[in-house]
């Protein structure tokens with residue numbers, strides 16, 4: 001068996017460009033300035049950088065990095081690909097300190113790269129609902145880390161944009177609430193919310209789960225009302241020592257959601273240690289990405305790398321909170 005790390009695009013800059021170009025431009029080279037397809041040529045000459053093209057239409061030069069998370073970064077593309085490979089394949093994450101040592105970049109650069117990779121891991125646009133007829137979607141909430149301030153949350157879903165203000169929290173005092181939806185044998189979608197209350201949780205469930213699904217939760221009263229809108233609402237009574245219940249031959253539990261939280265918490269405690277509240281949603285996107293591209297779903301390393309690379313496009317401009325080139 002060949003080491004996954006021996007792939008040429010992880011070591012050779014020209015190969016890295018070819019590899020990224022083939023995936024970002026599957027239907028012809030697109031000029032990021034004017035949008036024209038396949039009307040450009042490679043700039044040749046001793047002083048020319050790898051991967052620079054000139055658009056014959058608008059006359060401007062460009063590389064495949066323009067308009068992606070790699071834009072305006074001085075880090076070599078093959079180093080970026082190494083970082084992405086490591087991040088995508090490390091189940092509990094990979095810290096900026098580890099990246100700095102392994103990749104030979106400074107800590108600030110490593111931190112910036114990590115956040116940009118998380119951005120590539122985050123879904124873009126609206127996603128189809130989880131579940132469906134005959135499928136089970138587990139919902140669960142947990143708390144992680146201390147609440148900071150000030151707060152800013154999305155009006156529609158209640159999901160966090162920035163750290164919340166003090167004094168508006170329920171649940172365990174001063175802890176950050178997280179809600180996850182896990183389709184059994186499928187994908188997870190996880191949210192950092194201002195408060196894990198009935199309205200916020202119901203909105204997230206309604207917006208993300210197909211009504212024909214069976215909803216499985218613990219006995220929390222958070223899910224009572226929204227649960228009625230689904231094909232079935234199965235609840236397990238953890239406080240009574242009940243973790244799986246069988247009804248009509250079907251198992252009712254939320255073990256998949258708990259397993260998700262278990263990996264997340266081990267990663268946050270063992271690898272990341274410190275995470276500002278305003279960045280928490282980015283870490284959740286990272287753990288969601290790995291959960292949703294895991295081997296158990298039949299996703300191999302190449303497909304996972306391709307999925308991650310598909311996420312690098314169009315993210316550059318939306319990335320404002322840490323907007324400093326690495």
Ligand SMILES: [Zn+2]
Nearest residue numbers: 031034055058
């Ligand atoms: Zn152009």
